[in-house]
Amino acid sequence: MKPKVFIGRPVSKEVEAYIAKHCEYRIWDKKEPIPPEVLLEEAKKAEGLLVQKSAITEDFLAQASHLKVISNTAVGYDSFDLEAMEKYGVIGTHTPFVLDETVADLVFALMLSAARRIPELNNYVKQGDWNGETQAEELFGTDVHHTTLGIVGMGRIGEKIARRAVFGFNMKVMYNATTPKPQLEETYGMVYSDLDSLLEQSDFVVLIVPLTASTRKLIGAEQFKRMKSNAILINAARGAVVDEQALIEALQTGEIRGAALDVFEKEPTSPDNPLLKMDQVVVVPHIGSATAKTREAMVMKAAENLVAGVTGGVPENVVKELQGLISGQ
Numbered sequence: 145m146k147p148k149v150f151i152g153r154p155v156s157k158e159v160e161a162y163i164a165k166h167c168e169y170r171i172w173d174k175k176e177p178i179p180p181e182v183l184l185e186e187a188k189k190a191e192g193l194l195v196q197k198s199a200i201t202e203d204f205l206a207q208a209s210h211l212k213v214i215s216n217t218a219v220g221y222d223s224f225d226l227e228a229m230e231k232y233g234v235i236g237t238h239t240p241f242v243l244d245e246t247v248a249d250l251v252f253a254l255m256l257s258a259a260r261r262i263p264e265l266n267n268y269v270k271q272g273d274w275n276g277e278t279q280a281e282e283l284f285g286t287d288v289h290h291t292t293l294g295i296v297g298m299g300r301i302g303e304k305i306a307r308r309a310v311f312g313f314n315m316k317v318m319y320n321a322t323t324p325k326p327q328l329e330e331t332y333g334m335v336y337s338d339l340d341s342l343l344e345q346s347d348f349v350v351l352i353v354p355l356t357a358s359t360r361k362l363i364g365a366e367q368f369k370r371m372k373s374n375a376i377l378i379n380a381a382r383g384a385v386v387d388e389q390a391l392i393e394a395l396q397t398g399e400i401r402g403a404a405l406d407v408f409e410k411e412p413t414s415p416d417n418p419l420l421k422m423d424q425v426v427v428v429p430h431i432g433s434a435t436a437k438t439r440e441a442m443v444m445k446a447a448e449n450l451v452a453g454v455t456g457g458v459p460e461n462v463v464k465e466l467q468g469l470i471s472g473q
């Protein structure tokens with residue numbers, strides 16, 4: 145008998161066919177996100193789940209006693225209660241590597257947009273404000289090339305950002321991570337820095353860390369005070385890595401020049417969020433990995449992890465905190 149799985153989001157025909165070959169499955173194929181109570185009811189009958197950032201709590205796991213694996217279609221897995229998953233022996237997987245270059249592209253798109261004020265100037269032209277006079281200084285932006293970039297998080301994606309910065313834009317790169325990376329320093333000529341010095345010296349600060357207890361509100365009022373007044377913050381990590389209220393105040397008081405945000409404390413963010421009213425803030429709706437090719441690769445990777453987890457194989461991408469569950473099998 146094939147193992148029973150539930151697919152908690154729409155997938156392509158190819159992915160569905162792959163899962164169908166190995167599993168008996170049910171699927172949530174509506175565009176809107178699956179309601180938590182529907183996911184729970186389905187999870188009670190399944191050995192494996194494929195989800196996209198659905199919250200997996202202790203209470204959820206306690207009620208879904210057949211689960212062996214939960215495959216997340218994202219690299220970040222802050223939606224997993226890792227302690228509870230370990231307690232219930234449920235393997236969690238994610239989709240690293242396949243999205244790195246795409247997310248690094250988006251980080252650069254955000255950096256360039258904020259520095260050169262692309263959304264503002266796009267509106268200026270489209271609204272008919274371009275009247276042919278010599279361009280006024282108020283339209284000027286700031287350079288990206290030959291400036292200093294501080295990257296907070298030097299993992300898979302951080303490295304791809306560093307490569308673009310050094311070889312594409314001649315930037316000086318400083319980085320912070322939990323441990324220094326001497327080999328990457330040699331490859332990219334970048335320097336490891338404590339967070340405070342990185343904030344003090346960078347023209348652009350990119351956040352690309354996982355959301356954990358140690359990174360929640362990593363950047364708050366105290367950190368904004370350290371940043372240059374012409375600095376631009378790019379957050380492509382998770383909204384909660386930044387104290388959003390402190391960011392609003394830092395922008396209002398001119399402590400930093402601007403921000404470019406793919407992620408927010410609460411998603412979707414409220415239309416009333418003051419950040420959305422600020423010209424010096426560029427926003428996109430959490431689309432770091434959102435190209436058709438990369439998203440398809442992520443979903444196929446998630447399907448492969450799911451199938452391996454319910455058919456007695458070893459999923460390729462078990463999250464590091466739960467790898468003990470595999471070695472203990």
Ligand SMILES: NC(=O)C1=CN([C@@H]2O[C@H](COP(=O)(O)OP(=O)(O)OC[C@H]3O[C@@H](n4cnc5c(N)ncnc54)[C@H](OP(=O)(O)O)[C@@H]3O)[C@@H](O)[C@H]2O)C=CC1
Nearest residue numbers: 220297298299300301321322323353354358380381432433
């Ligand atoms: N906006 C979007 O659409 C996307 C967002 N993301 C987010 O980006 C995150 C990073 O992805 P990825 O590069 O694959 O992850 P990795 O695990 O490869 O890298 C994470 C990096 O963060 C560092 N780090 C962890 N904790 C801290 C800390 N307290 N202070 C400083 N550095 C820290 C790690 O240090 P060390 O190497 O020393 O352990 C590591 O260098 C994801 O977890 C996700 O939240 C990812 C993809 C898309």
Ligand SMILES: O=CC(=O)O
Nearest residue numbers: 217218219220433
């Ligand atoms: O936010 C996206 C991810 O893959 O993590």
